[in-house]
Amino acid sequence: MAYIQFLGAAGTVTGSKHLINTSNDGSGKSGFQVLIDCGLFQGPKEWRERNWRNLPIPANEIDAVILTHAHLDHCGWIPRLVKEGFQGAIYATPPTIDLCGIILPDSGHLQEEDAAFYNKKKKSKHEPALPLYTLQEAEQSLQHFKPVPVGERIQLAPDFSFRYVRAAHILGSCMVEASLGAATNTQRLLFTGDIGRVLDHKVAPGKVVHSGPTEGESADVVVMESTYGNRVHPKEDPLPELASLISATARRGGTVVIPAFAIERTQKFIFILKHLMESGQIPRLPVFCDSPMAIKAVEIFLKHDEEYTEETRSMIRRYGSPLQWPGFTFALTSEDSKKINAVLTPSIILSSSGMATGGRILHHLAQRLPDPKNLVLFIGFQAPGTRGFVIKNKSSEVKIFGDFVPIRAQVAALEQFSDHADPPELLQWLRTFRSRPQVAYLVHGEPDASSHLQETMKGELGWNVEVAEYLEKVEISHPLSS
Template sequence: MTNTSTGVPGSGETTLRFLGAAGTVTGSRFLVTAPSGARILVDCGMYQGRRELRRRNWEPFPVPVGTLDAVVLSHAHLDHCGWLPRLVRSGYSRPVLCSPGTARVAPIVLRDAAHLQEEDADHAGRMGSSRHRPPLPLFDSSDAEKAIALLTPVPIGEPWTFGRDVSVVLRNAGHILGSSTVELRAGRRGVVFSGDLGRQDHPLLVPPDPPPACDAVVVESTYGDTTHPPRTPHRLAERVVRALDRGGVVLIPAFAVDRTPVLLMELRSLMRSGAVPSVPVYVDSPMALAALDVYRTAVRTRDPQVRPEIAADPGDPFDPGTLHVVPGPQESATLDRDLGPAIVISASGMATGGRVLHHLVHMAPDPRNLILLPGFQVAGTRGRELLDGATALKIFGRYVRVRAEVAGLDDLSAHADSDGLVRWLRSAPARPSACFVVHGEPAASAALAARIDGDLGWCAVVPRLGEQVLV
């Protein structure tokens, strides 16, 4: 496939500029400028977590939007694609390249994000909790639909070229459905972006493809200072059974994309084996239910990113046998009333918004209940506060006491850990000139950079926000 680049006058060099995910684990945005002047933005993520980070979402894009020739998405998580509607609101109207899987998942994520932005602005207006009159959303549903219309699927492994000196190849990243690493060739130089890298033992997706030879690698470091415990379903079973035995409810704030399907697979296996009793399992998230449909289609059509053994199973891998979907807000509102031992999976995964907040208001004060956090919790989110031992959470303007048991389970993470990241880098056919460590908290990024230097002998750097380098 080809596209004509209009670009800007070239400098003769290929440059890489770090416009996000530098010094933090969210807001991935990386700008590559080719010798011809063509500009490609790899990922267009939203900042999440602390207020000072979220404020960056309101800052203008640091280069003229009209000089961008393409955006490439590694996958459909908000911190990698969620700022795209804002970019479109600023005037961007060119292709957004992504894998076919991401082209199916991203619309779900972007529509939900726009709905939450509109809802939050409306709530702030009614409560008078904003300095702005009237409060405005970061972007709205119209912006999201315009962004969705730009999604341009690129088959995994097939080059997409435009202009005279730029090509893009996407490869499996094994993180969520559609996730990909990005190989970008600009002039004679090549950069590989890991995006979010998955694990070798992901229960649903095939492992990440090894990186190709390149001049520079940009690698995430979410768990750059951590080694995951082995996947041990009995740890999940022990936590769940203990809560159910005391008459409690297990509330799982889960990312709608990937984490909810994987949790349902784990619960299906545990209930089939008898390790967990067959109690009702409620999925209370419109976004998660929409994503489940995409995942079911991928399994049914034997998507090449899905493990063959999963696709060969004739049953629904996401139904433990007691699955109940919660379609609307009325049903969600009544779910907490007189709910016996049960498992409730609801979004958002870091408890920053969505229906899970209503469930936390009802369930957090009861010591019989278990709040289970199976994913990475960014600093400044309610999920992180819970993991750090908060005894109260501010929700809807009021504080809610936390007496429920709280537990995190990193062995359910869909991110590669330090060992997995180094293993992936080591599989490259040649040593790059530099490896840039991004998308991590400062300690995690520094630890991974030190390990890459020590174990691989590579030049490993943690870049600064806004820093530009020659590739």
């Protein structure tokens, strides 16, 4: 019996790994084994520790990996899988491969830094902490990647093929439509990965990449994300509020500091800021993009114009490459970054990390938070326990580089810029399915979010919906066994 086993992102939102075994003889040995996504567990220690455990099957018995997109919680365990002996190919769209080319080495670098920090703190020479993988191992793992264009069907084994359909979550993101069996006798599986917002520039403004997941799908088994299963995004257009926050800060002579995720959110915001300036909704302030990874990602975005929305395409037609826009400065070196500290007239600083857990944003926050003229603006989710969460919740001070920095700047948050569909948007997409699946398994959600979405889908669509459990194996009937 063929099966799917949930090796991550079950009961949590990180560590996405779903194993398909096409075995037709009950032993599990003879089957083709493919991993959909190979993500890193992040967040609480209880989950992060699972990054160090072996998979239930040896890495060298996995034949292939198919990636949905380049977020670390979907691709960040690849260098470890390769280190454990995986020898197969890793399939991804060309933009996903380009993004992994910057994200995975950066992750390896951070793993090495963490291990070094721990060793320094522990000062024990007996059991030195090791990195999960090194920068060099991350770079080596990139050799396994094979590009797959969206829509092209790829036959990986006599009884297994797949093609990518659009997920509209970030640049290059796709769902995996897999077929088990042969010719007309197939079982269709759809792995959604993360699902992007609907096509609506008021409800989900500033989308740089294709909006709206591919409609009219049909599948026998759906494995679907549920990150926002119990939350609904605000439906009003956030741009007027954004414009008034920035304009008010400029009028009082302050600077706007925006912690932003380096991939997708920063690029989206560069386009939004340009739009607001050109339409006269905000003054023409200098914009500093201060994140080397975000700048490399801008270059990757520019290379993949096949991914753009019409809105983005027309902005580039009209104003040229964002890297050349007057007034926009891209601070690649740390010298460039330091120069921003000397700018004391109104400006806008976009920097990462998005939750202020590290990176160059810390310098800007340390400098700008004590002054009430300034504005710190959050445009993304802030997980409990992060500095971003502390600042957003209006504490009086926050610890940065060992010092307590007073929070006197204005703090604001806009919640509309998520790249995950919420339940009304998910239902809107699910209603376009051509037929009802036998079963849908919910993954990639906190338990409350998944069970809330389960009830919503059962009630609204009448589907058979299960919440996947960590390490659970679910059988899929192999079409050739009946």
